[in-house]
Amino acid sequence: MTTTVPSSVGSALDRVESPDKVTGHARYAFEHSPRDVAYAVPVQATIARGEVRTVDVDAVLKCPGVIAAIWYANAPKLAPADNPELSVLQSPRVSYRGQYVALVVAETLQDAREAARTMKVEYATEQHDVELRADHPGMYRPNRVNPNFPADVEQGDPDAALAGAPVVVDATYTTPAEHQNPMEPHATVAEWDGDGLTLHDSNQGSSVVRDTVASLFGMPPANVRVISPHVGGGFGSKGTPHPHVILAALAAKQTGRPVKLAVTRQQMFAVTGYRTPTIQRVRLGADADGRLRAIVHEAFEQSSTLREFAEQTTTPTRMMYAAPDRRTTHRLVRLDVPTPSWMRAPGETPGMFALESAMDELAIACELDPVELRIRNEPDADPESGLPFSSRNLVACLRDGVRRFGWTDRDPTPGVRRRGRWLVGTGVASSTYPAYRSPSQASARAEQDGRFTVRIAASDIGTGARTVLTQIAADALRTSADRVQVEIGDSSLPTASLAGGSMGTASWGTAVVRACEALVDELDRRGGDLPAGGVEASADTTEEIKGRQRFARHAFGAQFAEVGVDTDTGETRMLRLLGVFAAGRIVNPKTARSQFIGGMTMGLSMALLEESVMDREFGDYLNHDFAQYHIATCADVPDIEAFWVEEEDPHLNPMGSKGIGEIGIVGTAAAVANAVHHATGVRIRDLPIRLDKLV
Numbered sequence: 103m104t105t106t107v108p109s110s111v112g113s114a115l116d117r118v119e120s121p122d123k124v125t126g127h128a129r130y131a132f133e134h135s136p137r138d139v140a141y142a143v144p145v146q147a148t149i150a151r152g153e154v155r156t157v158d159v160d161a162v163l164k165c166p167g168v169i170a171a172i173w174y175a176n177a178p179k180l181a182p183a184d185n186p187e188l189s190v191l192q193s194p195r196v197s198y199r200g201q202y203v204a205l206v207v208a209e210t211l212q213d214a215r216e217a218a219r220t221m222k223v224e225y226a227t228e229q230h231d232v233e234l235r236a237d238h239p240g241m242y243r244p245n246r247v248n249p250n251f252p253a254d255v256e257q258g259d260p261d262a263a264l265a266g267a268p269v270v271v272d273a274t275y276t277t278p279a280e281h282q283n284p285m286e287p288h289a290t291v292a293e294w295d296g297d298g299l300t301l302h303d304s305n306q307g308s309s310v311v312r313d314t315v316a317s318l319f320g321m322p323p324a325n326v327r328v329i330s331p332h333v334g335g336g337f338g339s340k341g342t343p344h345p346h347v348i349l350a351a352l353a354a355k356q357t358g359r360p361v362k363l364a365v366t367r368q369q370m371f372a373v374t375g376y377r378t379p380t381i382q383r384v385r386l387g388a389d390a391d392g393r394l395r396a397i398v399h400e401a402f403e404q405s406s407t408l409r410e411f412a413e414q415t416t417t418p419t420r421m422m423y424a425a426p427d428r429r430t431t432h433r434l435v436r437l438d439v440p441t442p443s444w445m446r447a448p449g450e451t452p453g454m455f456a457l458e459s460a461m462d463e464l465a466i467a468c469e470l471d472p473v474e475l476r477i478r479n480e481p482d483a484d485p486e487s488g489l490p491f492s493s494r495n496l497v498a499c500l501r502d503g504v505r506r507f508g509w510t511d512r513d514p515t516p517g518v519r520r521r522g523r524w525l526v527g528t529g530v531a532s533s534t535y536p537a538y539r540s541p542s543q544a545s546a547r548a549e550q551d552g553r554f555t556v557r558i559a560a561s562d563i564g565t566g567a568r569t570v571l572t573q574i575a576a577d578a579l580r581t582s583a584d585r586v587q588v589e590i591g592d593s594s595l596p597t598a599s600l601a602g603g604s605m606g607t608a609s610w611g612t613a614v615v616r617a618c619e620a621l622v623d624e625l626d627r628r629g630g631d632l633p634a635g636g637v638e639a640s641a642d643t644t645e646e647i648k649g650r651q652r653f654a655r656h657a658f659g660a661q662f663a664e665v666g667v668d669t670d671t672g673e674t675r676m677l678r679l680l681g682v683f684a685a686g687r688i689v690n691p692k693t694a695r696s697q698f699i700g701g702m703t704m705g706l707s708m709a710l711l712e713e714s715v716m717d718r719e720f721g722d723y724l725n726h727d728f729a730q731y732h733i734a735t736c737a738d739v740p741d742i743e744a745f746w747v748e749e750e751d752p753h754l755n756p757m758g759s760k761g762i763g764e765i766g767i768v769g770t771a772a773a774v775a776n777a778v779h780h781a782t783g784v785r786i787r788d789l790p791i792r793l794d795k796l797v
């Protein structure tokens with residue numbers, strides 16, 4: 103252990119599980135088939151508001167292969183849930199169209215689907231209200247916004263500052279509802295053994311699923327085991343359990359059989375979360391030279407009648423730019439819709455579309471280069487808290503992007519660059535995302551054969567988490583990555599925080615480093631004397647992470663876009679997208695690049711394609727599949743590049759890393775919309791940028 107081993111952190115290690123994935127050995131939740139397994143298919147409400155009167159259970163039970171038909175009247179009772187969405191089949195109330203009202207369990211998936219399809223459900227229908235409007239009489243100020251920010255923050259006198267500002271931008275932007283759509287839809291396989299429950303489940307954190315399910319079934323968490331070694335994406339939709347997890351467990355309990363439940367792609371559009379639509383008014387007041395005097399950013403959003411989820415849409419505006427007078431607010435209306443939830447950078451993504459579009463409009467109003475405008479408004483400290491930034495390299499990202507993208511000498515005149523049928527333009531926007539950390543536990547074991555095993559209930563949703571934890575552990579153990587085996591994705595491992603909030607690596611990595619350090623100390627103490635069965639050490643970072651408010655910690659980035667707009671059809675095509683990020687130390691350049699360009703791709707998808715369309719009469723999102731809900735594919739992304747600047751930040755965690763899972767999507771849509779304006783002279787303030795808005 104005394105020889106010098108080259109640092110593993112910083113190297114482009116291939117994904118450690120990639121051989122398992124390409125050979126099909128990696129198993130996803132639904133691929134697990136216990137003996138005697140039965141299949142559950144849920145039935146969804148066909149009204150947006152009202153009550154279930156009756157379900158014709160007898161008719162369903164006569165269908166081939168049917169084992170059980172469960173609804174409110176015959177469902178096992180659950181303990182009250184913190185999240186009422188999870189109190190599934192506990193009440194006859196229907197709170198949104200698509201809500202689960204019944205469940206069929208059958209011998210085969212085909213039998214279950216057929217019986218569910220023919221199930222007759224009678225409703226008492228009530229008038230529904232599903233339309234988000236800024237002037238909705240039900241608009242109110244939530245107490246806090248996700249996860250725990252004040253809804254409103256005001257500093258100085260922004261109204262007076264706006265009234266006195268030589269240049270004012272006052273514009274309203276809207277973003278539609280969007281659905282996360284990970285490649286692997288949600289799925290749960292539930293199996294009871296006496297008082298014990300095992301779930302094979304697709305999620306972003308097995309510890310959280312365990313705790314939530316245990317509480318609903320009134321059991322100690324130790325009686326529940328959640329196994330999730332491989333997860334095909336989440337984008338926030340698997341950050342907390344959705345009702346299907348409870349349905350699977352409930353069906354297995356009711357029937358005494360192991361039960362498989364897969365949420366179909368079409369069902370996902372009602373039952374696994376989505377990004378709230380937003381209406382945002384931004385007012386910027388500035389001096390003629392572009393220096394901001396006032397920023398006012400007001401967001402209007404929706405939640406369900408079941409549960410308040412208030413997205414933190416305007417929080418990035420609290421820390422992005424210097425301005426003495428400022429106000430940021432959130433208003434929410436409870437509609438007869440599913441509960442919105444986390445979708446990749448909830449808050450920052452729609453919020454920065456509005457702010458960074460408004461900054462572009464201000465640059466034009468001040469006849470200033472949009473990069474220079476941002477540099478001119480760079481704050482010395484966090485404008486909201488006054489705390490110093492642990493590191494803030496937005497300007498370095500902008501400057502590096504200018505050089506790499508070829509921004510210098512850009513002619514700001516809109517609508518004048520023609521390439522055949524196409525009008526061509528470029529745009530820029532800033533990115534940001536907070537650097538969070540959450541308590542986790544880990545263990546590290548020295549095996550007798552000289553290898554190491556590290557255990558933590560972390561989750562790899564396709565990000566490369568398993569790989570970077572291997573690298574982090576190898577360095578802390580002063581060994582090479584090929585001697586380290588990292589076990590994750592199982593709630594029986596040491597409890598860990600979510601793969602969410604871009605804090606996985608920071609949170610789990612800290613716990614892994616501390617466990618490995620403790621193991622190295624223990625091995626040193628033993629002086630090379632390793633007992634049979636090895637030596638183990640563990641760590642819990644709860645104390646370490648407490649009370650560290652001395653800095654504002656955020657990652658930053660700059661996004662540059664070039665688009666062509668077809669002058670005949672109005673179609674917008676991405677020509678180039680280039681991002682430069684400052685996100686602390688990059689643990690693995692290969693997986694990091696994938697995270698950045700994945701986020702950027704999702705951002706351009708948001709700019710040009712993604713939109714869940716609410717039908718007022720039906721009370722539901724109309725587009726329920728990939729034929730109608732469009733997501734960027736390879737042909738939409740011809741040229742995409744991500745770079746990062748070197749950033750040494752000692753105020754973060756033992757790795758010096760900031761999160762990178764979400765920042766790539768932040769700002770992208772504004773960069774694209776700004777480029778569309780530069781190309782055409784048309785300012786699109788309502789996403790997505792469809793061709794009918796441009797012709």
Ligand code: MOS
Nearest residue numbers: 338445446602603
């Ligand atoms: Mo992310 S939306 O916090 O999983």
